[in-house]
Amino acid sequence: MIWRRAVMILATAATAGGCAYYNSMWSAERHAKEARRLEQRGRSSEARAEWIQAAGQAQIVTLRHPHSRWADDALALRAEALARSGACPDAAEPLAQARAAVRDPSLRERVDLAAAACALASGDLLEADAALTAPLASSAADRRSRAECIAGEVAMVRADYARAVDHFSRSHDAAARRSALLGQQRLRIARAGTTSGLTPVVSELTQLLRTEPEIAGAAQLLELLTNVMTVAETPAARFRVAEVARDSLHAPALAAELFLDAAARDPGSLYAPKALIAALAVLPDRRDSIVALLDSRYADSPYTRAFHGESSVAYAAAEDSLGRALGVATVRTVALPTGARFGAPRSGPRGPLP
Secondary structure (H helix, E strand, O other): OHHHHHHHHHHHHHHHHHHHHHHHHHHHHHHHHHHHHHHHOOOHHHHHHHHHHHHHHHHHHHHHOOOOOOHHHHHHHHHHHHHHHOOHHHHHHHHHHHHHHOOOHHHHHHHHHHHHHHHHHHOOHHHHHHHHHHHHOOOOHHHHHHHHHHHHHHHHHOOOHHHHHHHHHOOOOHHHHHHHHHHHHHHHHHHOOOHHHHHHHHHHHHHHHHHOOOOOOHHHHHHHHHHHHOOOOOHHHHHHHHHHHHHOOOOHHHHHHHHHHHHHHOOOOOOHHHHHHHHHHHOHHHHHHHHHHHHHHOOOOHHHHHHOOOOOHHHHHHHHHHHHHHOOOOOOOOOOOOOOOOOOOOOOOOOOOO
């Protein structure tokens, strides 16, 4: 009688434990499914909340049932959910655990996608590339689509907008579609050679923000374009506009035109030779003519002397003057001994960066 009662107690406990495990896993999967649905509808903040719920439920499974037949599923889901909720700092350990334990190819691809997303968030683009290798070749359309979306974002960070648009076009994710729209405008900006070429981009971005207000980065990009297209009134401001075109818009041809224009419109300005030196970096084929102009017209400029590797207290003073004129901080330079040599100066980036 006692033996039978003990067996019944153990059976009841096992059933209760199994039910608790099943309920947690079922709940985790339900939250994850809802998160994916919300993402496709562009409701990112609500989706993140669901991913957080999914991560919590998956953690219960991994802690209470680490050896169950669904333990790997829970490990993969927790890592995926944390990454997609934006909680990458909290995902480091779960990602390491999942990568060490999970063997199923489909689950490993999900873990790799989570690792790629977190590597992108931390700025480790090489790690993101490595993590995307298997998912980009996946036989599962949904995982391959997600991989293309992340690969597109990696390309955007590298300012390789043509490649970014290619990746986005191969993804059916809602986020990829929105990013592709922005990437196409970024590509047009990168290829622009004059400010007049930016006018249609401004028009399309304005319309895009009306129809797709959640496109990340669109409003900031429009603000940058407006700043570049606004007529600058001082030599320092004209130089600043050229820097923004180069460093924030990643438009080398446009930046070159603006640097040369800044030097031509204010030939007597302290910053004219600095603008010519900045133009050299994006116009290597015109090096001889620009250097000849520097040496003939601005031989005594601290910027020309710095270009030729000569230390100068006046150079530090000129940089401080430019920083004050622009209202931005500049890096303090340390006076070097007479005869010391150093690399040619390069302006910026001072931001705002995209």
